[in-house]
Amino acid sequence: MSENGFSKEVALGIxxxxxxxxxxxxxPTGEILVKGWMRxxxxxVVEDFVDALHAKIQPVISPFLNGKTLxxxxxxxxxxxxxxxxxxxAANLAWRGTIxxxxxxxxxxxxxxxITNDANAAALGEMMYGAAxxxxxFIMITLGTGVGGGIVSGGNLIYGHDGxxxxxxxxxxxxxxxxxxxxxxxxxxxxxxxxxxxAITAKKMRAEFPESVLNEYPEEEINAKTVHECAxxxxxxxxEVFRYTGQxxxxxxxxxxxxxxxEAILLFGGVIQAGxxxxxxxxxxxxxxxxxxxxxxxxxIFSELxxxxxxxxxxxxxxxxx
Amino acid sequence: MSENGFSKEVALGIxxxxxxxxxxxxxPTGEILVKGWMRxxxxxVVEDFVDALHAKIQPVISPFLNGKTLxxxxxxxxxxxxxxxxxxxAANLAWRGTIxxxxxxxxxxxxxxxITNDANAAALGEMMYGAAxxxxxFIMITLGTGVGGGIVSGGNLIYGHDGxxxxxxxxxxxxxxxxxxxxxxxxxxxxxxxxxxxAITAKKMRAEFPESVLNEYPEEEINAKTVHECAxxxxxxxxEVFRYTGQxxxxxxxxxxxxxxxEAILLFGGVIQAGxxxxxxxxxxxxxxxxxxxxxxxxxIFSELxxxxxxxxxxxxxxxxx
Numbered sequence: 001m002s003e004n005g006f007s008k009e010v011a012l013g014i015x016x017x018x019x020x021x022x023x024x025x026x027x028p029t030g031e032i033l034v035k036g037w038m039r040x041x042x043x044x045v046v047e048d049f050v051d052a053l054h055a056k057i058q059p060v061i062s063p064f065l066n067g068k069t070l071x072x073x074x075x076x077x078x079x080x081x082x083x084x085x086x087x088x089x090a091a092n093l094a095w096r097g098t099i100x101x102x103x104x105x106x107x108x109x110x111x112x113x114x115i116t117n118d119a120n121a122a123a124l125g126e127m128m129y130g131a132a133x134x135x136x137x138f139i140m141i142t143l144g145t146g147v148g149g150g151i152v153s154g155g156n157l158i159y160g161h162d163g164x165x166x167x168x169x170x171x172x173x174x175x176x177x178x179x180x181x182x183x184x185x186x187x188x189x190x191x192x193x194x195x196x197x198x199a200i201t202a203k204k205m206r207a208e209f210p211e212s213v214l215n216e217y218p219e220e221e222i223n224a225k226t227v228h229e230c231a232x233x234x235x236x237x238x239x240e241v242f243r244y245t246g247q248x249x250x251x252x253x254x255x256x257x258x259x260x261x262x263e264a265i266l267l268f269g270g271v272i273q274a275g276x277x278x279x280x281x282x283x284x285x286x287x288x289x290x291x292x293x294x295x296x297x298x299x300x301i302f303s304e305l306x307x308x309x310x311x312x313x314x315x316x317x318x319x320x321x322x
Numbered sequence: 323m324s325e326n327g328f329s330k331e332v333a334l335g336i337x338x339x340x341x342x343x344x345x346x347x348x349x350p351t352g353e354i355l356v357k358g359w360m361r362x363x364x365x366x367v368v369e370d371f372v373d374a375l376h377a378k379i380q381p382v383i384s385p386f387l388n389g390k391t392l393x394x395x396x397x398x399x400x401x402x403x404x405x406x407x408x409x410x411x412a413a414n415l416a417w418r419g420t421i422x423x424x425x426x427x428x429x430x431x432x433x434x435x436x437i438t439n440d441a442n443a444a445a446l447g448e449m450m451y452g453a454a455x456x457x458x459x460f461i462m463i464t465l466g467t468g469v470g471g472g473i474v475s476g477g478n479l480i481y482g483h484d485g486x487x488x489x490x491x492x493x494x495x496x497x498x499x500x501x502x503x504x505x506x507x508x509x510x511x512x513x514x515x516x517x518x519x520x521a522i523t524a525k526k527m528r529a530e531f532p533e534s535v536l537n538e539y540p541e542e543e544i545n546a547k548t549v550h551e552c553a554x555x556x557x558x559x560x561x562e563v564f565r566y567t568g569q570x571x572x573x574x575x576x577x578x579x580x581x582x583x584x585e586a587i588l589l590f591g592g593v594i595q596a597g598x599x600x601x602x603x604x605x606x607x608x609x610x611x612x613x614x615x616x617x618x619x620x621x622x623i624f625s626e627l628x629x630x631x632x633x634x635x636x637x638x639x640x641x642x643x644x
Contacts, residue, residue, distance in 0.1 A: 137483040151581070153482065158475050160583025161459040162619070165475075167580040170613035174497060175573050183613060251497050258489040259473070259581050261482025291492035291505060293410075297484070 009071040012061065013316030014053070014105075015118070016040060016077035018092030021053065024309070025061045026316035030129035032309060033064045046095040046104070054108045073105055073113040074318030076121030076311055083163040085115055091182060114318045118142065118311065119166060120157050122268055122303070123150030124321060125314030131266055131304040138264045139256050140303075141168060143249075143271035147190040153260055157321075169194065173252045192248040195224040195271055202227045202241045212237035224271050231277045242277035249278070250285025257298050258291055264299035268310065272302050331393040334383065335638030336375070336427075337440070338362060338399035340414030343375065346631070347383045348638035352451035354631060355386045368417040368426070376430045395427055395435040396640030398443030398633055405485040407437055413504060436640045440464065440633065441488060442479050444590055444625070445472030446643060447636030453588055453626040460586045461578050462625075463490060465571075465593035469512040475582055479643075491516065495574045514570040517546040517593055524549045524563045534559035546593050553599045564599035571600070572607025579620050580613055586621035590632065594624050 010033065014023045017040060024035035038056045043049035061070075079090035085102030087093065105113035116124075123140035126132040132140075132152070140150035149168025151158040158165045169190035170183065177187025181196070191197050202222050206214035213235045217226055230238035253265055265286075272278065283300050290298075305313060332355065336345045339362060346357035360378045365371035383392075401412035407424030409415065427435040438446075445462035448454040454462075454474070462472035471490025473480040480487045491512035492505065499509025503518070513519050524544050528536035535557045539548055552560035575587055587608075594600065605622050612620075627635060 149581075153475065153480050153487075154478070156476070158480075158582055160475065161585040162583055164615060165581065165583035167583075167613050167615070171577040171580050172573060172611050175495070175611075185611060185613065188613075251494060255493040255577060256581070258493050259471075259487065259578070260480055261484055261487035261489075263483040289494050289497075289507060291489050291507065291510075293486060293489070 008067070009069050010065070011071055011316040011319035012057070012073045012109075012111075013312040013314070013319075014057075014073060014075045015121070015311035015315050016075060016087075016093070016101075017118075017311075018078070018090075022312055023053075023057055023060075024312035024316065025064050026313060028320055030313055032312060034060055035309075035312060036060045041094065044094045046099050046101070049095075050104050050108050057109075070109075070111050072111050072319040073109055074121070074315040075101065075105060075113060075115040076118045076315040076318075077101065077115060078118060080115045080117045081163040082114070082116045082120070082157075082159050085113075087115070114321075116157070116315075116318060117148065117150075117166075118314075119148030119150040120159075121150075121314030121318065122148075122305075122310055123152055123157060123266075123314070124317035125305055125310050126266055126268075126303060127152060128317045128320065129305065129313050130310070131301055132264065135263050137260065138262045138266060139168075139253075139260065140266045140268060141249075141253070142269045143193055143195070143267060144269040145195055147194045149256075151256075151260055152262075158260075168252070168256065171252060171255070173248050189248065189252045193245055193252070193271070198224045198227060198241060198245055198271065201244055202238070205237050205241055205244075209237040214238055214241075224274065228274050228277065231274070239277060242274050243281045246278050246281030246283075247285045250282040250287075251289050253282065253286040253300070254289035257286070257294050261294070262298060264301055266301055266303055268303035268305075269307070330389070331391050332387070333393055333638040333641035334379070334395045334431075334433075335634040335636070335641075336379075336395060336397045337443070337633035337637050338397060338409075338415070338423075339633075340400070344634055345375075345379055345382075346634035346638065347386050348635060350642055352635055354634060356382055357631075357634060358382045363416065366416045368421050368423070371417075372426050372430050392431075392433050394433050394641040395431055396443070396637040397423065397427060397435060397437040398440045398637040398640075399423065399437060400440060402437045402439045403485040404436070404438045404442070404479075404481050407435075409437070436643075438479070438637075438640060439470065439472075439488075440636075441470030441472040441490075442481075443472075443636035443640065444470075444627075444632055445474055445479060445588075445636070446639035447627055447632050448588055448590075448625060449474060450639045450642065451627065451635050452632070453623055454586065457585050459582065460584045460588060461490075461575075461582065462588045462590060463571075463575070464591045465515055465517070465589060466591040467517050469516045471578075473578075473582055474584075480582075490574070490578065493574060493577070495570050511570065511574045515567055515574070515593070520546045520549060520563060520567055520593065523566055524560070527559050527563055527566075531559040536560055536563075546596065550596045550599065553596070561599060564596050565603045568600050568603030568605075569607045572604040572609075573611050575604065575608040575622070576611035579608070579616050583616070584620060586623055588623055588625055590625035590627075590629075592629070
């Protein structure tokens with residue numbers, strides 16, 4: 001891999017989301033030469049989607065491939081299995097069953113393709129181009145509609161026996177706690193620390209505190225963003241929503257630290273817009289629950305990559321992975 | 323490494339415990355050619371201990387070294403740091419501060435020495451000679467006076483940034499739960515699932531149930547072993563002690579599975595003598611708290627190595643580790 005910006009090799013990064021699919025042509029140093037997007041949800045048949053994706057991408061990237069080699073394609077997607085190259089029963093995608101997605105992309109584009117889940121891709125992106133540069137042991141937590149995890153140990157992503165390691169959003173942080181709307185499990189981290197979970201907490205708390213300005217919003221507008229607005233206005237209930245969320249998140253992070261002893265935990269995703277309202281209680285409760293040996297040693301930091309580019313960079317990083 | 327029993331190379335495995343230190347000369351195939359032990363707790367100065375250990379081991383092993391090469395020494399010890407070769411503030415040892423133990427052993431014996439914590443050594447031993455043969459992803463849980471963890475991912479032990487990964491006994495399984503007698507943390511796995519924790523649970527429960535045969539024992543005889551005896555006699559309270567312990571352990575194991583997606587979890591140590599009284603509720607509560615994808619897929623098994631030999635075999639396995 002060349003260290004300058006004039007590498008002869010480039011990678012295509014594709015981020016498959018439930019609504020949109022984003023892509024970009026990326027150099028080994030993380031420069032996005034060109035990018036684009038298309039709808040995902042208009043293709044109920046995956047073969048049609050792959051055809052349309054190829055038709056969309058080819059003319060966009062070909063002017064930039066002059067004199068360069070497309071070394072490979074990296075794909076980030078929900079419920080992706082790195083080992084098998086498949087997407088398996090992703091709740092947010094229309095395609096049911098086990099989709100041999102990497103193989104389909106390889107065949108269509110004529111270059112090797114690899115696939116991993118969104119959080120693992122984000123971790124790779126941070127390691128190559130973001131806040132985790134130079135780190136060999138860290139944990140990536142994505143806080144969005146759901147909560148995802150990507151674990152890097154000794155410089156490598158942990159995939160586990162079946163490729164599904166790092167399902168950190170589904171770890172139980174409060175036994176017999178809040179029931180998850182999809183999985184049915186009780187007390188998982190995702191039930192509290194996702195944007196969805198924060199909205200649930202906010203709706204409960206505003207009902208308890210009639211004086212909260214959260215009550216000025218209609219039910220459907222209560223989300224992590226409006227709670228943040230209320231917190232900025234000094235609303236004690238909104239601030240308490242993030243404090244409670246941070247407590248649950250911090251307790252979970254403490255357990256993750258004692259598992260893999262990372263140098264840092266990186267937080268990523270829409271929820272981190274809440275800033276210190278979330279970060280301070282998270283750090284407090286993480287430290288409080290750590291085995292004394294680990295206290296004060298683990299960095300808790302926000303991602304450095306812009307959310308718009310992180311998914312593409314992360315997916316493209318799969319191509320350069322050893 | 324030779325696959326037959328006539329290898330020219332052997333390893334010395336040393337298990338340093340709070341009371342006794344055990345050692346054995348081990349072939350690459352896991353045959354213990356000779357073994358021995360000495361007291362640990364009679365040496366308040368670590369230099370004296372290393373001198374005495376050398377004086378004790380040399381005459382025992384030298385008849386077995388005829389025509390063989392001592393390839394190296396592997397040491398299992400509490401609070402051992404694999405990266406630095408140190409033992410750091412081990413609560414059960416007399417030696418305070420950071421002890422450069424591997425270096426002292428290397429110097430004294432004249433061969434390379436490596437050190438790791440007890441649970442990691444046990445995991446290596448199981449992978450080379452026990453129930454985890456052929457596995458690349460598994461988690462070892464040692465259930466003794468304390469609770470330890472050893473995590474193998476992709477065929478390698480996870481050491482983490484500072485060498486202290488796998489402190490699974492200190493993960494929090496019940497937020498704001500039982501206070502740990504040493505660390506002060508609240509609700510850690512060790513506070514419930516260690517032999518010490520089981521004795522605490524039993525003392526609480528027998529006070530609640532005067533009809534329990536547990537009440538026939540004096541306070542100081544309430545331990546995992548006597549609770550097991552009472553369970554075998556059909557005592558409902560004793561059975562409930564293990565059910566409750568299994569619930570907490572199962573909840574913790576579910577989180578470990580979602581972290582590293584192992585093929586199996588191996589349980590090891592004195593506490594597993596309780597057999598199905600512990601294993602059945604553990605499995606039930608592990609399955610119940612798993613993300614659906616993992617249910618029914620992860621083996622939960624007992625160690626295959628005899629407890630007397632496992633520590634020596636595990637420590638010696640460090641020598642053959644790549």
